[in-house]
Amino acid sequence: MSKPAILIYDLGGCEGCPLSIMRVYPQLINIANVYTKCLGKVDLDREYDYAVVTGPICINSPEHVEELKKIRKNSRVLIAYGSCASVGGIILYARGGQEPRPEHRVYAPISRVVRVDYAIPGCPPAPQMLISLLNCIRRGKGYFLDLFRAVALNPKLSGFDLMDEVVLNGLCVGCGACVLSCPTNALQMIDNRPDLIPEKCIRCGTCTVRCPRFSQILIQRSRLLQKASSLSRISGV
Amino acid sequence: MVDNALTTMQRQVLDRIGGEAVFIVFASNGAASDAYFVSKAPVRGFEKLVRGKNPVFVVNAVMRICGICHAAHGIASTEAFEDAMGVSPPRNGRLLREAIGLINRIQSHLLHLTLLLPDIYPRDELLGFTVKTIKLYNKATELLGILGGAPTHPPYLVIGGVAKTPSDKVIVKIMDELEKFNEEFVALREDVERKALESPRIKPLLEKEYYPEMLATHLFYGDRFNINPSKIRVVRYEEYRGGNVPKEAEENTSMIALYEDRIVEVGPRARLSIYKGFDGKTLWDLQLARFMEVEIDVLQINRLLERIDPHDESSTKLLTYRPGKGLGVYEAPRGVLIHRVELDDNGRVSDYKIIVPTMFNIPHMEIGVKGLPSSIADLVPRIYDPCIPCATHVVEVDRNE
Amino acid sequence: MAYQPVVIDPENPLGYYTGIYLAQTADERVKRKLGPDYKGGGAVTSILLYLVEHGVVDAVVVARRKKGLYGETIIAKTPEEILEATGPKWSIVPYTLGLREKLTSMDVGRVAFVGLPCQAQFLRQVKMFPLMESDFSKKIYLIISLFCMGTFAVESFLNYIKKSYHVSPDEIENISINGDELVVKHVRGEIRIPIRDALFHLQHGCLTCPDYTGLFADLSAGKALKPGFTLLITRTKLADKIVREASNTGYLKLSEPDEESLRIVIEKAREKIMRSYKYLSTVL
Incomplete structure (x- = not known):
């Protein structure tokens, strides 16, 4: 079997995600043909089996929106990789108005613009993540794949959402998964419940997919969403 | 321009650099006569983004400006806040911070080498060397993970110092690793330098002399007393070029920084020229300076680690939120990086300004390429190692300050 | 794999x-x-x-x-x-x-x-x-x-033991399970609580697990x-x-x-x- 073609493309993030991927390049080339700007020219007009898009999409930059749509069209599986691409991350706070392009006001996870197959939070995800993910996608099933699919459909995820949906909602059992999943140590255990230090949360979303309760809610919600959208297709809404 | 020469324009989307940019080169008879470096990455506006926020948030946020020189931004930012709040880190904190910054610098230089390798090595040898360089890069990355808490956006960089003091054991381990790293690096470096002499693409760089005015504040860390920020002027790209630029260059998402209204070079060559008497004049010397830096940085990290007392605190635990103004100057991998902050009555950020090294260096990419064959024009920006994610975040600095 | x-x-x-x-x-x-x-x-x-x-x-x-x-x-x-x-x-x-x-x-x-x-x-x-x-x-x-x-909401369960069986948290030495009963050993002896009664004190999050x-x-x-x-x-x-x-x-x-x-x-x-x-x- 020939190796799948994989595109790694940054849309204007900090480049931390493509660089973290580069660290597993020696392993990645064994399972895929890799196309990335870090190592040479990339051609967005050819077809790819996988496109790994990093960085947020700037809604006010038509060129970038077009680029993203082109990538979607030309790739079989589109993966939003890293917090900015998958859930927005730190850049959700952007308010525009900065020289020389003050019109770049709104940034969003890429699933707001195109259909995304899998969305992976993490700022940045550890290098090994991509290899595991590709292996799992090939097998095609499992709880975590469902989870990353659900993130693509429901990108509003951050420490604040973890508090709202799980902790303040009384669903937290106090396992401590979130506390061990925060890259900025914004979560601490107080009386066996996580508490958010708001000024430390960068909205990377890692805690939410690590929480056993939230991940379950996400998967369930995405099923309902899919059902609703297929119903609306049937009834022509 | 000579009248009867054949003038062509070439537009090249740059690959193998940090970020998104286009290089527009005008050439007569195959030699570059003029060039325009156009950043394409969207402006994320971190300076606006952090306004009104708590300093703790801001340090974590500005580290995410860049996935390459994250620690450099973290250090410049913490320095600026400490200046504004009137705190200073304990001895351990300063030592560790400097070590973290230097590991980040090594990381960045190795990453840049990876990007440069295809210009040096023939196709059949390239893959092996790329893998080798990446493995070395991974070693530096691991060290940052240990000292900084994570290999990217290290969370241990906090206002008041470094959040965690490494134990005796960890320090010894890092020193061992550094020694092994250095051996491998020296071997790699020798090989790259030898191969570069044979590479037809590198050859013009070896011959092309370009040595502008240099600016640096410190060899290893950064010193706010060695620079006068009021002498820096940040202008829009078209203003710097005196209007009259190709249509696409008007859309440039980066600004240009001038020191005393002149263009200056910042980065490894500037640091070594000013503090080590390095006098490499050619464009290839920019890369040699990077190699030299990695070696002296490894030695410096060792010296720093030796002085750390594992039983002492590494950060000032007491932070007072209050109004103030602060300046942080740090020698990032690509040159001097400046963060300036103003805090309001509640100690929140009311104003934030960032000047990044790539803004100083863009003019040199455009001038340095002149006279070189247009077929290798893309090498000049690459040898200057621009960092677009950083360069697209800056507003005009008030001249009257 | x-x-x-x-x-x-x-x-x-x-x-x-x-x-x-x-x-x-x-x-x-x-x-x-x-x-x-x-x-x-x-x-x-x-x-x-x-x-x-x-x-x-x-x-x-x-x-x-x-x-x-x-x-x-x-x-x-x-x-x-x-x-x-x-x-x-x-x-x-x-x-x-x-x-x-x-x-x-x-x-x-x-x-x-x-x-x-x-x-x-x-x-x-x-x-x-x-x-x-x-x-x-x-x-x-x-x-x-x-x-x-499921796991107990600790405070809730301890309070229940105290109110219903007059055993304070400090006195509890061990808790074990025996058939349908929880056996709570304490300094003065032991009490047996039907599991059914204790279930009320499970954490809510465990109910959706x-x-x-x-x-x-x-x-x-x-x-x-x-x-x-x-x-x-x-x-x-x-x-x-x-x-x-x-x-x-x-x-x-x-x-x-x-x-x-x-x-x-x-x-x-x-x-x-x-x-x-x-x-x-x-x-x-």
Whole structure:
């Protein structure tokens, strides 16, 4: 079997995600043909089996929106990789108005613009993540794949959402998964419940997919969403 | 321009650099006569983004400006806040911070080498060397993970110092690793330098002399007393070029920084020229300076680690939120990086300004390429190692300050 | 890859597994520690002893009961420390930042983790899908999950014991399970609480949890129907190998599971999935 073609493309993030991927390049080339700007020219007009898009999409930059749509069209599986691409991350706070392009006001996870197959939070995800993910996608099933699919459909995820949906909602059992999943140590255990230090949360979303309760809610919600959208297709809404 | 020469324009989307940019080169008879470096990455506006926020948030946020020189931004930012709040880190904190910054610098230089390798090595040898360089890069990355808490956006960089003091054991381990790293690096470096002499693409760089005015504040860390920020002027790209630029260059998402209204070079060559008497004049010397830096940085990290007392605190635990103004100057991998902050009555950020090294260096990419064959024009920006994610975040600095 | 993707399915409530065993400790230290009244099998402790004493892992992360229902997570490196943590757990002991710091700074390579199904899910995700660069993925060697029908909201349950049975939290020495009753030993004697009454004090989050046996673990363990025995479910080749080795080296006695034990674990696992469906629909 020939190796799948994989595109790694940054849309204007900090480049931390493509660089973290580069660290597993020696392993990645064994399972895929890799196309990335870090190592040479990339051609967005050819077809790819996988496109790994990093960085947020700037809604006010038509060129970038077009680029993203082109990538979607030309790739079989589109993966939003890293917090900015998958859930927005730190850049959700952007308010525009900065020289020389003050019109770049709104940034969003890429699933707001195109259909995304899998969305992976993490700022940045550890290098090994991509290899595991590709292996799992090939097998095609499992709880975590469902989870990353659900993130693509429901990108509003951050420490604040973890508090709202799980902790303040009384669903937290106090396992401590979130506390061990925060890259900025914004979560601490107080009386066996996580508490958010708001000024430390960068909205990377890692805690939410690590929480056993939230991940379950996400998967369930995405099923309902899919059902609703297929119903609306049937009834022509 | 000579009248009867054949003038062509070439537009090249740059690959193998940090970020998104286009290089527009005008050439007569195959030699570059003029060039325009156009950043394409969207402006994320971190300076606006952090306004009104708590300093703790801001340090974590500005580290995410860049996935390459994250620690450099973290250090410049913490320095600026400490200046504004009137705190200073304990001895351990300063030592560790400097070590973290230097590991980040090594990381960045190795990453840049990876990007440069295809210009040096023939196709059949390239893959092996790329893998080798990446493995070395991974070693530096691991060290940052240990000292900084994570290999990217290290969370241990906090206002008041470094959040965690490494134990005796960890320090010894890092020193061992550094020694092994250095051996491998020296071997790699020798090989790259030898191969570069044979590479037809590198050859013009070896011959092309370009040595502008240099600016640096410190060899290893950064010193706010060695620079006068009021002498820096940040202008829009078209203003710097005196209007009259190709249509696409008007859309440039980066600004240009001038020191005393002149263009200056910042980065490894500037640091070594000013503090080590390095006098490499050619464009290839920019890369040699990077190699030299990695070696002296490894030695410096060792010296720093030796002085750390594992039983002492590494950060000032007491932070007072209050109004103030602060300046942080740090020698990032690509040159001097400046963060300036103003805090309001509640100690929140009311104003934030960032000047990044790539803004100083863009003019040199455009001038340095002149006279070189247009077929290798893309090498000049690459040898200057621009960092677009950083360069697209800056507003005009008030001249009257 | 040896690991099978997890699919939660009421038709197949035990998930994917490679083997099911009825196990009993063969280690005198464990037997002595548990005492003659203990109804569990002590198999997990024995496996941990095997792992540490044969150098398969450098340390185990396990919860130890501090007092009554409260506990703490410890990184045990010696047989003594492991023995001290033996026995059933009644409340969840949260993972905290300290754990990561200790694990990353300690000179340990391979670590076995013992936790509840929710924690096993977290550990599996850390191991397979490291979303953070500072994850200790490489150190996770074996994930052991204990069967769990839910954990108590500690304050609520203690208050109930105090109000209904006049035993204050400080007086509680031990809690164990016997058939349909919780046996609470305290300084003045013991009380027996019907499990049905105690269920009210389960944490709400546990009601939406579909995982009874620890589907994400390498090895799941829980009390078998037969007194003095542990039911072991191995889900990976590695876990299977370890269980057999522990048996070959005299830490464990293995036998075929009896049908009744199997029937009950399947029933409970299905019950928990169905319960989670019911409660989840109210919170979506």
